[in-house]
Structure formats: structure tokens, C-alpha cells
Amino acid sequence: xxxxxxxxxxxxxxxxxxxxxxxxxxxxxxxxxxxxxxxxxxxxxxxxxxxxxxxxxxxxxxxxxxxxxxxxxxxxxxxxxxxxxxxxxxxx
Amino acid sequence: xxxxxxxxxxxxxxxxxxxxxxxxxxxxxxxxxxxxxxxxxxxxxxxxxxxxxxxxxxxxxxxxxxxxxxxxxxxxxxxxxxxxxxxxxxxxxxxxxxxxxxxxxxxxxxxxxxxxxxxxxxxxxxxxxxxxxxxxxxxxxxxxxxxxxxxxxxxxxxxxxxxxxxxxxxxxxxxxxxxxxxxxxxxxxxxxxxxxxxxxxxxxxxxxxxxxxxxxxxxxxxxxxxxxxxxxxxxxxxxxxxxxxxxxxx
Ligand SMILES: [Zn+2]
Numbered sequence: 619x620x621x622x623x624x625x626x627x628x629x630x631x632x633x634x635x636x637x638x639x640x641x642x643x644x645x646x647x648x649x650x651x652x653x654x655x656x657x658x659x660x661x662x663x664x665x666x667x668x669x670x671x672x673x674x675x676x677x678x679x680x681x682x683x684x685x686x687x688x689x690x691x692x693x694x695x696x697x698x699x700x701x702x703x704x705x706x707x708x709x710x
Numbered sequence: 711x712x713x714x715x716x717x718x719x720x721x722x723x724x725x726x727x728x729x730x731x732x733x734x735x736x737x738x739x740x741x742x743x744x745x746x747x748x749x750x751x752x753x754x755x756x757x758x759x760x761x762x763x764x765x766x767x768x769x770x771x772x773x774x775x776x777x778x779x780x781x782x783x784x785x786x787x788x789x790x791x792x793x794x795x796x797x798x799x800x801x802x803x804x805x806x807x808x809x810x811x812x813x814x815x816x817x818x819x820x821x822x823x824x825x826x827x828x829x830x831x832x833x834x835x836x837x838x839x840x841x842x843x844x845x846x847x848x849x850x851x852x853x854x855x856x857x858x859x860x861x862x863x864x865x866x867x868x869x870x871x872x873x874x875x876x877x878x879x880x881x882x883x884x885x886x887x888x889x890x891x892x893x894x895x896x897x898x899x900x901x902x903x904x905x906x907x908x909x910x911x912x913x914x915x916x917x918x919x920x921x922x923x924x925x926x927x928x929x930x931x932x933x934x935x936x937x938x939x940x941x942x943x944x945x946x947x948x949x950x951x952x953x954x955x956x957x958x959x960x
Contacts, residue, residue, distance in 0.1 A: 626930065627863045628890070636934070666890050677888040679928075681941040686928075688944050702941065704930070706888040707863035708843055709895040709902070710750040710836040 619643075621694075623651070624702040632662035642698075648680050648690035651701065666705045679704035711735065715808070720762055726920075733918030734762060740917045741765040743830035745818050745846060747798035749781030749902030750860055750909070751836035756784060757910035758834075759802045763917070765810040766802065767830060770795040771817040781899030818842050823849040832913055835859045836906070838895070840887045847872065847880035851953045856916060860909035864896040865934040867905030869924075870943075871912050874953060877926045878943050881952040901933045 623638045630636040633655065642651065652674055656664050669675050674690050681687070681702040682694065694701075712731055717724070720734055742763050744755045747770045755766055774785050774794045784798040799813035812829075816822055818837065827833060827849045835846050835857050843859065850857045850872070857872040859880060872879050908929060915921040930939045948954055 626866055626932075636932075675888075676886055677884045679883065679941075684940070685942045686944045702930075702939075704868075704928075704941070706840070706884050706891060707861045707866070707868065707895070708838055708840050708888075708891055709862040709867075709897060710746050710748050710838040710860070 619696065619698070621698050622700040623655075624700065626703065627705045627707050628666050629659075629663065629703050629705050632659045632666065642694060644693060644696065646694050647692055648682075648687065648694075648701070649674065652690070667703070677706045679706075712738070716762070723761070728920035729918055730920075733920050736918045737762045737914065738764045740831045741767065741829060742832050742834060742913065742917075743767040743769060743826055744834045744836065745842065746770045746836045746838065747782070747784055747795055748778065748836065748838070749783075749897055749899055750862060750906045751834065752782050752784035752798055752906075753903045754834055754836060754860065754906035754910045755798065756802060756805070757907060758913065759806045759809050759811075761910070761914050763809065765812070767812045767814060767826060768795050768798050768802075769814045769816065769818055769822075769826060770798070771815055781897055781902050783899060783903065818846050820845065824853075827853050827855055830855060832917060833857045834909060834913060836861075836909070838893060840884070840891055843880060844887060848952050850874060851879050851956070858909045858913045858916070860905050862895075862897065862902050862905045865898070865901055865932065867901060867908070867931040867933075869905065869908045869912055869929040869931070870927075871916065871923055871925060873925060875956040878946045879950060879953040882947045882950045883928075883943065885947070885950070898933075904933060905931055 625636050744751045747768050773791050774789045784801040789797040793815045795813040795815050799811045802811050833850050837843050851874040854874050859870045916923045926943050927940045
């Protein structure tokens with residue numbers, strides 16, 4: 619299935635754009651998508667999206683079809699349309 | 711009860727369905743703390759003043775610099791080198807002398823946190839550092855005071871309303887201080903001002919009790935595509951170091 623990805627804040631800079639589309643399969647999870655994105659985005663991406671142990675950062679918010687999810691291992695539902703990756707920002 | 715002057719000042723606002731005299735009175739008797747009066751907090755405080763909030767505590771340490779003038783719209787060039795918070799207080803006082811404005815030339819810190827939050831009914835968090843935001847979150851949860859947390863980066867912004875015990879707190883959303891966040895961030899004044907208005911409106915609705923406050927949601931603003939979205943946040947974390955001990959209603 620094909621789903622839309624949205625990247626906010628510094629993640630959009632790291633990946634060279636704020637949106638993309640990818641092909642996923644029935645076993646794809648947020649973790650597996652993050653690993654693919656890390657390959658593409660290099661350290662600019664991993665510095666924000668992963669912690670120093672190489673695990674997804676606890677401060678990275680991920681919303682699937684408008685709802686934050688916290689289980690990054692779970693396989694995506696087959697009707698998933700859109701995933702938004704939201705790094706923390708504090709600009710004032 | 712509204713005075714004749716209040717009725718005259720807020721005549722056009724009182725026509726907004728749902729606000730009414732009752733909501734206006736609630737605004738007039740509320741005290742708001744605005745942390746930082748920069749590109750976000752400055753225009754946010756001004757909109758609270760316009761709406762008729764009774765008292766505003768402005769918290770911001772440091773002097774105005776030339777590079778602040780692309781976004782800090784409560785300032786003026788003649789003020790460079792002088793405390794920002796005093797210029798902000800003067801600008802608001804010129805606009806609405808009947809509103810009590812308390813300038814505090816300090817940033818929110820462990821020494822003043824308890825006192826400043828206890829003086830306020832609602833806190834508007836517009837600080838550029840997570841350390842300050844976390845401290846404010848902790849103190850507001852401790853005292854049961856709501857926070858409107860507004861933040862921006864480049865062409866984007868986000869606003870989240872935190873009601874202790876009801877919604878996730880900042881530490882539920884970010885269980886640790888983000889290590890990559892830098893004090894300096896890209897900003898166009900119109901974007902910080904736009905995000906400020908969303909934050910001000912969430913607070914105005916929460917105080918006056920009308921409209922729909924985005925409880926348990928994060929409002930996402932994108933000025934590049936001019937789109938607004940919301941995400942539903944996960945429930946409060948039972949193991950949250952800040953609010954985990956409160957009774958869980960969500
Ligand atoms: Zn919490």
C-alpha cells in the first residue's frame with residue numbers, strides 16, 4: 619500500500635522536503651519506516667529522530683491518520699493513509 | 711459586572727456568539743502569566759490585552775537587541791540596550807492603561823516559579839528553551855494551573871493546551887528534554903505572530919468558557935502551505951514524572 623509521509627520542523631530540512639509517499643507492506647511499522655528514513659536522511663535526520671543508543675527518540679511525536687501513536691513496533695493498519703513526524707520545537 | 715466603559719470598549723466583541731457579558735467578566739477578572747515577550751509572547755500578550763484580560767504578568771530577562779526587531783513587535787528601535795519586558799509593558803499600557811501589567815525582568819526559574827504561577831490563573835508558555843518550559847510545566851501541574859504551550863520553528867508552529875489532571879502535560883508528550891534543540895531558530899515575525907494568535911485564542915476560550923478548546927490535541931500550523939491541522943495526543947502517561955501522580959481522568 620502507498621501512504622503519505624509528512625515531516626515537520628527540522629526533519630523536513632534533514633530530508634529535503636516536508637512530504638513524501640512510500641510503499642509499505644503488511645509488516646511495516648513506524649520503526650521500519652524510521653530506519654528507511656535514517657538511511658536517506660543521514661545524521662541530520664538521526665540526530666533528531668534517534669537517541670544515542672540508536673533507538674527512536676522519546677521526544678519524537680508520530681501521528682498516524684491524525685492520532686499520536688506510541689507503539690512504534692506495531693504493524694500499520696492496512697487502511698493507513700498518512701503518517702506525520704513531529705520533532706519537538708520551542709521557538710518563541 | 712461590566713462597567714459602562716467595559717461595555718463601550720468591548721461592544722463589538724460582546725457580539726461574538728457565546729462570549730457574552732459573562733465571558734467578558736471572566737476575562738476581566740483573570741490574571742495571565744506570559745513567559746517571554748519576544749516574537750510569540752509579545753503579540754500574544756497584546757491580544758490578551760485587546761480581549762480585556764484583567765492583569766498580565768510579563769516574564770522575560772534581558773535587554774533588547776537589534777536582531778529582535780524582525781519579530782518582537784511590542785518593542786521599538788529606541789529601546790535597544792534596555793530591558794525588553796519594560797518596553798512590552800509600556801506598549802501594552804499605552805494601548806490599554808486600565809489593564810494591570812506587571813513586568814518581571816527575569817526568566818522563569820526555580821527560584822521564582824512558585825511565586826509567579828501562584829499569582830496567575832493561566833500561564834502562556836512562549837519560552838525558547840525546553841528547560842524553562844519543563845520547569846513551568848512542573849510548577850503549573852503542582853498548582854493545578856492550565857498552560858497554553860505555543861512554539862514555532864521557521865514557517866511552522868504548534869499550540870497545545872495543558873489542563874493538569876485532564877490532558878497530557880508537557881512531560882507526557884516529551885518525557886525528556888530534547889537534546890538537539892538549539893536556542894537559535896529560524897523565524898519570520900509574521901509566523902511567530904500567527905502562532906501567538908492561535909495560543910491567545912485558546913486561552914481566551916479557556917478562561918471565558920466559550921467555543922471549543924483543543925483539549926488533548928496539538929494544533930499544527932504550517933504557514934508555508936497555510937494549513938491548520940490537529941492531532942489527537944495519546945492519553946496521559948501513567949508513569950509521567952510530573953503528572954503521573956495526579957488522578958487520571960483520561
Ligand atoms: Zn504528564
